[in-house]
Amino acid sequence: MYWLMANLRQAGIIVRNEVFVLPSRIAVLVFVVALLALPIFTQDPYVLRIIILTSVFALLAASWDFLSGFTGQMNFGHALFFGVAAYTAAKLNLDLSIPPWGSIPLGAVGGVLAGLVVGIPCLRLRGAYLALTTLAFPIILMGVVFALPDFTGGELGISGLSRLSGSRVGDYYITGGCMLVFCFLMWKITDSKTGIILHAIREDEVACRSAGINTTRYKLMAFCISGFFAGISGGLYAHIMRLAGPSTLEVNTSFLVIIWSVFGGMVSIYGPVAGVFILFPMLEFLRFIPQARMLVFAFLVLLTLLYMPEGLIPWIRDKIEKVCPRCKARNLGTRSNCRVCNAVLD
Amino acid sequence: MILDIIVNGLINGSVYALLAIGFSLVMGVARIVNIAHTAFYMTSAYFIYMGFTYLNIPPLLAMLCALPVTVALGLLAYKFFIKPIQEHEAAVLIATIALAMVIQEAFLMVFGGHYLGVPPLVSGYALIFGVKVTWQHLLALGVALAVLIGVRFFLMNTKIGLAIRSTAEDREVANLMGMNVTAVAMWAVAVSIGLAAITGAIVVPLVVLDPHMWMHPLIMMLAIVVLGGLGSIEGSFVGAYIIGFTEALVVFLLPMGSFLKDPVALTIMILVLLIKPEGLFGVVFEEER
């Protein structure tokens, strides 16, 4: 009992000292609490479906950011990881009747393999070359899907997968939970020593190599990690839709991932998540003008970029928070002294 | 059959070359990966359709009118949406994607997802060594070759062409030499969109118009420029014919798999990159810092 109390107090102190000091951290806390508490207030299947899909795509966008944002390996074919995992999960689930808790992680392993397949030939490429080459992979795979209709179902895809869980609320917590946990995990990786190396590769690969870092290994690792998380999201998608079809491999899917992520703000993990949570429901909200829905969507993205080229979330963050010039700690925008080192903020 | 392959490959290749060279120009000079490039090709095609169907002007006149309108639109889009954020590479990238989507959705809204068509300038076909080729295809080939020669002349023999080439070579140094890099970039964009518009004009009688028609040539064009070496005009030219002939080869040698012509072309691109990561004619740049 005492032990519990002490721990709770400890947690309370951490929350007060680490979370409540910055508006962005409060926002994250509010977001997590709101996401977890939503089914208490509404169980409207439509709302839940949208948030479920939003969560799935948020994980996908975050995994893109991990590879393309943090490591700088601009990937235009992220749909490949998503699609490979969706098809793998579907095949395993239907042919070997592996339940979702097995087929989704195994599907993600498929995503990792796809990461290797793309990563190895692309190791020597960078920048625009890499971007345009990666675009080709999902299209090639799509050709294979159509060439083997007996195995892949052709344009029909593989349908009739078992449900993720029995209920909509169950699905909601599984996808929402997966999204939060895995995004947190990715964020932790980017914050670790490995993350710093990945960051360094983006900034200057030659310098990195000359510092004795095996950049090849780290780049491949980034492809695999990204493929894994994109794979989880692909597997979840397949089990929610109960279908894995060629639409998961379309160029459109890859492009949407990029739009969500850059709109939200690259190199942050939470930026792409926020991007998806804003843009995906917005598309639903725009249903009142069915004909102009996508037009308004694309135009809003274009306008937002014009004023916030770094993305929405970094723009807001810079408005409400300041970085201490001495210790680099983040501070509330209204403060005049740094909360850590008490230096004067400008 | 060999003749069929050669004729088809030449036609495919020339059309792709027009697109790819325009894309390469902007890529080289303004450092913009312009995903919306083929969207302008579609824009010009739709303008021609509009002129022909609603204004009842003859197709040739419609083509001549569509060209400047498309270029003007392209320049406006560049000035208002791309140039202000030019420093942010990722932002430019999705700005061009979003721009392409805006164009696509605008046409989808106006014309719906219907398949539309414009009649050919010259109908009928010619027999070349026993191969039936439509006059329109031959015309397209002729115009494409003429334009390609024109572009080469423009780049090699005019002052602006020289400026474009030197800016593509080294933007910083060109700037230091007192060149107005911004103006050069504007020129490059104008020429590039103009090439896309011309491609649209020569292709529109051959194909069906629909708001998603920009996607397929986009992918092939990207494959070509990567294959040829980014920013390299010669590379784009050669790459275009490689991809064009590959498509024709697949159709003739593998009839059951003619739907595979895109995947096969893309696989060839990847194979080339495995051996030569900078593309066929690409220069191995020193690490840009």
Place this chain on the structure above:
Amino acid sequence: MRRLGLFLVILLAGLLVVGTSGPAQAVKPIKIGVAGPMSFTQGEGHWNGATLAAMEINEKGGVMVGGTKRPIELIKVDTNEFISIPDATNAMELAISRHNVDFLVGGFRSEAVLVMQDIAMDNKKIFIGCGAAHPKLCTRVTKDYDRYKYWFRLTPINSTFLGKVVFIQLGTVAAMMKKGLGVKDLSVAIIAEKAAWNEPIVAAAKKFLPKMGMKVAGVWRPSPVAKDVTAELGAIERSKANIIFTSFSASVGIPFAKQYGELKIAAPVVGINVEAQKDGFWKATGGKGNYAMTLNTYAKVKITDLTIPFYEKYLKTFGEAPNYTAGTYDAVYLLAKAAEKAGTINSDAVVKVLEKIKDVSTAGVVVFDKSHDVTWGPGYVTSLGTQWQDGKNMCVWPYKWKGVTYEGTVPIKFAPWVIKRYKK
């Protein structure tokens, strides 16, 4: 900053438009969701067909269910299924959970319809398919009856029957060529878009053509969205085929017909070309699509007493002839009749009625089989063969087939360059 202001104004204007909502009605209407890609021809067909039926029913006072006459209210469900499958599922969910639709009709892209079907079944809503031809949609009913019994397919006939019909039509053309043009050994070039629904048709073609006394000159499988098939056409011409057998559902049908006409390939075209079923085909091909033949559902012929009035009314109201997705017209009527007979709109009761229904519709007599698929055959729904003849899509089949000839059917015409090939 001023531009930012403009940005906000646009946003606000957008928000204001949301405020509007539908009017309230005294008698609770029967809500039917019409699902389809509304920006595309297919979705327009869905919506127009259903609107016409709802208009007619409401003019007569509505549907008599359990003693009260209830009007029909249509809900437009824009699935956007060509672009995004998640979009399609969201639209379905919205229609079912927010608009509380009682029935659903429509659907086109097979991959999307499979998912949409699942959502409708989850909510036990009757979903009448008017667009996707894949047999799998109906085999699901036999495999798991209790779950999938709410699904029915009204149009088109499933792809196995589609295959049967086109072979009969191919046989008709072959007989005409032997008799009229004196061609002895026929060889057929098969050109079919690469799609799963086409696999059984291509396999059957390769198997049955030799049995029908014809050779297979070659098989070409272009992409469904190919924009240029001159290479394929050149190869077909090389193969010296006498007949071209097509199977297209997507946009490739237009460049094919256009370039076929331009190159004057000397072999008649038989088969499926969904684009050639549409009114816009003539303009899209610039008239080059002349002589293109395709399997069809509607034409201005007397399939039943309802066909011509429907065809003309549709043409008058929407300015174009109906294509097969306008089968939602029959679907809405079917639902209205079934609900009247059942005396309720309860899904299970209506399913029972639909399973036993024998209804004269605009496309033939509709009877659902065990898998809730529409029955094909003489006396039921036969579907048609139509050919573009100088700007008009004329019905050319059935013509004295098992005693069936619909009033208004004309004989098949061969293109002059085809005739020229054999009559020197």
